[in-house]
């Protein structure tokens with residue numbers, strides 16, 4: 001895919017097919033994160049890959065889906081859960097002031113890379129960090145920032161023009177609609 005197509009095509013995906021993602025592809029995504037821009041080139045980000053079915057089962061209730069949707073539409077149904085997860089960590093021994101910007105750049109690389117491979121992702125901040133730390137035995141010197149849930153997409157999501165609400169919504173065919181502000185609305189001034 002061309003870069004422009006990837007950027008426009010990337011949408012958050014919250015329903016997944018059962019086909020697993022190969023470990024090689026997951027490692028490749030983390031490789032894209034590894035070389036993202038980092039403030040002062042301080043590289044504090046580290047990652048955990050979760051593919052194991054039993055661990056996935058325990059991790060699933062520790063992430064929260066689509067808070068803008070009505071309760072019954074939020075969480076992936078049985079059989080449509082993520083097939084992999086990437087846990088994004090900050091190694092606090094290396095931490096620097098601007099590390100949260102680094103997290104954004106690194107995760108976006110993961111999401112765009114995944115889109116290019118036909119993989120769907122959900123970048124997740126509404127997570128039970130204590131539960132995840134305990135489940136994955138993550139040492140105290142790591143801050144758990146986000147989880148990226150991944151799998152081959154089993155839903156469609158498209159952008160639409162923002163009207164009067166930022167809320168994304170699901171139509172009766174199960175397709176997601178994501179309002180985005182128009183270009184002319186966000187360019188404040190041109191000098």
Ligand SMILES: Cc1cc2nc3c(=O)[nH]c(=O)nc-3n(C[C@H](O)[C@H](O)[C@H](O)COP(=O)(O)O)c2cc1C
Nearest residue numbers: 010011012064065066067122123124125126168178
């Ligand atoms: C920092 C961050 C945290 C997010 N946390 C969650 C989350 O916990 N659960 C969820 O379902 N989606 C989460 N999302 C996904 C957003 O809801 C999604 O990006 C937004 O609705 C726009 O949709 P799009 O990604 O398709 O453009 C998060 C996104 C970002 C950037």
